Amino acid sequence: MKCDMVLAGVGGQGILTIAALVGKVAMAQGLNVKQSEVHGMAQRGGSVLAHLRLSDAVIHSDLIADGTADVVLGMEPMEALRHGPALGKDGVIIANANPVVNIGDYPELAQVHEAIKGFPHHVLVDGEALAKEAGSVRSVNMVLLGTLSSFLPLPEELFTKAIAETFARKGEEIVAMNMKAFAAGRQAAKN
Amino acid sequence: MAIKLLLGDEALAQGAIDAGISGCYAYPGTPSTEIMEYFQSSALAAERNLHRQWSCNEKVAMEEALGMSYSGKRAIVCMKHVGLNVAADGFVNAAVTGTNGGLLVVVADDPSMHSSQNEQDSRFYAQFAMIPAFEPTTQQEAYELPKVAFELSEKYRTPVLVRLTTRLSHSRANVQVAESAAAENEGHLPEDARRFILLPGIAKANYKNLCAKQPQLVALSEASAFNRYEDGDDKAWGIIASGIGYNYVQEAFGGKCPYPVLKISQYPLPVKQLRSLLDSCAKIMVVEEGMPFIEQQLRGPLGNDRIHGRLTGDLPRDGELNPRAVMSAFGLPAPASLAPSDLLRARPPRLCDGCPHVNTYEALKAALGFYPGAKVFGDIGCYTLGALPPFQAINSCVDMGASISMAKGATDAGLKPAIAVIGDSTFTHSGMTGVLDAVWENTPMTIIIVDNFTTGMTGGQDSLGTGKLEDICQGLGVKPEHIRVIKPLPGEHEQNVQVLREEIDYQGLSVVISRRECLQTLRRKKSK
Numbered sequence: 001m002k003c004d005m006v007l008a009g010v011g012g013q014g015i016l017t018i019a020a021l022v023g024k025v026a027m028a029q030g031l032n033v034k035q036s037e038v039h040g041m042a043q044r045g046g047s048v049l050a051h052l053r054l055s056d057a058v059i060h061s062d063l064i065a066d067g068t069a070d071v072v073l074g075m076e077p078m079e080a081l082r083h084g085p086a087l088g089k090d091g092v093i094i095a096n097a098n099p100v101v102n103i104g105d106y107p108e109l110a111q112v113h114e115a116i117k118g119f120p121h122h123v124l125v126d127g128e129a130l131a132k133e134a135g136s137v138r139s140v141n142m143v144l145l146g147t148l149s150s151f152l153p154l155p156e157e158l159f160t161k162a163i164a165e166t167f168a169r170k171g172e173e174i175v176a177m178n179m180k181a182f183a184a185g186r187q188a189a190k191n
Numbered sequence: 192m193a194i195k196l197l198l199g200d201e202a203l204a205q206g207a208i209d210a211g212i213s214g215c216y217a218y219p220g221t222p223s224t225e226i227m228e229y230f231q232s233s234a235l236a237a238e239r240n241l242h243r244q245w246s247c248n249e250k251v252a253m254e255e256a257l258g259m260s261y262s263g264k265r266a267i268v269c270m271k272h273v274g275l276n277v278a279a280d281g282f283v284n285a286a287v288t289g290t291n292g293g294l295l296v297v298v299a300d301d302p303s304m305h306s307s308q309n310e311q312d313s314r315f316y317a318q319f320a321m322i323p324a325f326e327p328t329t330q331q332e333a334y335e336l337p338k339v340a341f342e343l344s345e346k347y348r349t350p351v352l353v354r355l356t357t358r359l360s361h362s363r364a365n366v367q368v369a370e371s372a373a374a375e376n377e378g379h380l381p382e383d384a385r386r387f388i389l390l391p392g393i394a395k396a397n398y399k400n401l402c403a404k405q406p407q408l409v410a411l412s413e414a415s416a417f418n419r420y421e422d423g424d425d426k427a428w429g430i431i432a433s434g435i436g437y438n439y440v441q442e443a444f445g446g447k448c449p450y451p452v453l454k455i456s457q458y459p460l461p462v463k464q465l466r467s468l469l470d471s472c473a474k475i476m477v478v479e480e481g482m483p484f485i486e487q488q489l490r491g492p493l494g495n496d497r498i499h500g501r502l503t504g505d506l507p508r509d510g511e512l513n514p515r516a517v518m519s520a521f522g523l524p525a526p527a528s529l530a531p532s533d534l535l536r537a538r539p540p541r542l543c544d545g546c547p548h549v550n551t552y553e554a555l556k557a558a559l560g561f562y563p564g565a566k567v568f569g570d571i572g573c574y575t576l577g578a579l580p581p582f583q584a585i586n587s588c589v590d591m592g593a594s595i596s597m598a599k600g601a602t603d604a605g606l607k608p609a610i611a612v613i614g615d616s617t618f619t620h621s622g623m624t625g626v627l628d629a630v631w632e633n634t635p636m637t638i639i640i641v642d643n644f645t646t647g648m649t650g651g652q653d654s655l656g657t658g659k660l661e662d663i664c665q666g667l668g669v670k671p672e673h674i675r676v677i678k679p680l681p682g683e684h685e686q687n688v689q690v691l692r693e694e695i696d697y698q699g700l701s702v703v704i705s706r707r708e709c710l711q712t713l714r715r716k717k718s719k
Binding site for chain 1: 194196305358359361362363364365435438439441442446513514515518525526527528529530531532534535536537538539540541
């Protein structure tokens with residue numbers, strides 16, 4: 001069993017929290033994990049990238065070769081598209097529909113959405129809307145984690161357990177909200 | 192045995208703690224920063240009161256670690272690759288004095304310079320200093336090697352370099368860690384204390400010993416478990432794969448490489464194994480992360496058609512390795528990959544919304560509108576981003592502290608007005624010495640210290656001059672009436688432009704401190 005996923009977004013969107021949660025669940029399942037991330041100048045306000053690899057066998061490279069990823073997850077639509085080349089032919093691209101427009105020449109959003117829908121397996125999620133329903137826009141990354149989780153060969157209960165543990169120190173309300181956001185994202189994958 | 196998900200940096204730190212270390216010394220630098228941060232958040236490190244404060248620069252950190260080694264205890268000093276340039280004097284001479292307590296110099300290189308000015312390869316430094324080096328392949332090796340390296344360091348009285356690279360430093364993996372940590376050394380003095388006095392008479396004898404030690408170090412590499420020969424039936428290629436290069440070779444062949452592979456993670460190079468590989472295989476492919484350190488030694492100055500790698504174009508000459516590049520080197524078919532969409536637009540790094548540097552640069556640009564010949568010498572930190580649109584406010588960024596020294600040199604050459612822009616942490620790292628020169632000659636230049644109370648780019652570590660900058664400048668001899676403080680805020684813009692103009696007009700040395708706390712560190716403090 002193996003699963004290679006590229007997680008992308010803009011600084012501050014919680015990519016590394018998603019990666020940490022998936023990693024935690026994978027470890028609980030006794031899987032091997034490799035997860036690489038970017039720091040420093042490579043991260044300051046620009047594109048953020050993490051490669052996350054799970055396997056029941058030894059994992060060699062920390063980086064995922066283009067054309068082999070099982071999942072590309074973008075917290076931001078253009079960033080999802082940027083890593084399209086990483087995707088293997090049967091892979092799925094999951095993207096939050098809402099853009100972060102912090103550059104002057106951001107492309108036409110409708111075209112970005114079209115390009116994402118051009119992938120044979122794709123899910124476009126309105127992360128902010130689902131997060132608001134769950135209780136806070138700040139839980140968008142939990143929504144996308146929910147969507148991601150439905151494509152991973154990992155039991156749902158381990159995710160909910162990991163979310164509970166990770167956010168325990170922020171109080172019951174936050175935990176509940178993140179659970180709701182996660183469930184909403186998971187549901188979105190089915191639609 | 193517990194299993195933890197650790198970054199390469201963290202695995203190394205935990206390994207050092209478990210090996211009975213007494214102190215970690217470091218200056219922040221991507222991708223090495225997390226080593227010290229791990230020490231700072233480790234419960235055991237706190238319990239044992241291991242030294243774990245940031246130093247003001249890598250030279251001081253290196254010497255502090257050497258002082259701990261002199262006293263008989265185990266220490267590590269950590270830095271990024273260019274930090275070793277700063278630490279080089281102590282580093283090279285620590286090999287000549289030799290060490291007492293084990294001393295590891297941990298350097299995290301940055302191939303592809305994701306966060307640096309170059310991609311220099313620290314293995315050259317180890318060779319230059321004539322000391323052993325380790326280059327772990329996995330996070331597990333990074334955890335296991337400190338124990339081995341400290342023992343080697345103490346037995347052979349040599350500092351030991353540990354070379355990491357970004358994709359190991361900043362990648363997490365499962366690591367099996369020990370249940371408990373070894374005890375620290377008891378303090379004890381060197382058996383021959385005079386060897387630490389590098390008067391020529393003593394240094395000459397030390398150097399003879401250092402030269403005599405070299406064959407022993409080669410023998411150690413030849414016997415090392417970190418270097419491993421894996422046989423393969425097909426001798427058309429013999430692969431030499433060092434550090435994480437080994438991972439890419441295994442990935443490229445799906446774990447079933449038909450060719451022999453010599454994995455190298457300890458230097459000096461294991462000569463016996465190299466000779467054996469060269470004798471038994473038709474051609475050699477060197478897969479190494481960074482510069483062609485191994486490849487160029489095998490080729491020698493006269494070249495060698497049998498040796499392939501970065502210098503022959505089989506692998507890209509610059510930039511980090513990746514699985515596809517290695518597959519390509521062996522002509523392996525790579526899976527189809529979509530071309531990037533032409534809708535994509537670059538999203539370059541930028542200053543945070545509300546960052547004080549934005550206001551500083553806006554005021555500076557407005558002031559410089561009145562001085563068409565002005566040049567701004569920048570430095571290393573978040574404020575380096577002032578080079579990019581919309582500011583395009585700096586003309587140079589070379590190395591830590593160069594802003595001040597270059598502005599002085601340019602002024603000496605008649606270029607006026609010369610402005611230096613430097614951060615508070617960079618200033619105490621290596622800007623103060625440039626000020627001393629400028630004071631000595633009363634150089635007519637303006638230094639802007641952008642003081643955000645932190646070492647920002649690397650994540651907000653302590654800045655050792657916080658609260659002391661005016662005193663430092665006065666102590667160095669800058670006239671108090673030409674040490675000005677401005678607050679980089681939109682409402683202060685006109686005032687700030689005025690102050691800058693006054694000091695640029697002044698035909699002597701000025702320091703303008705532009706002070707407001709970094710948003711990120713402020714936010715983090717508030718959320719605690």
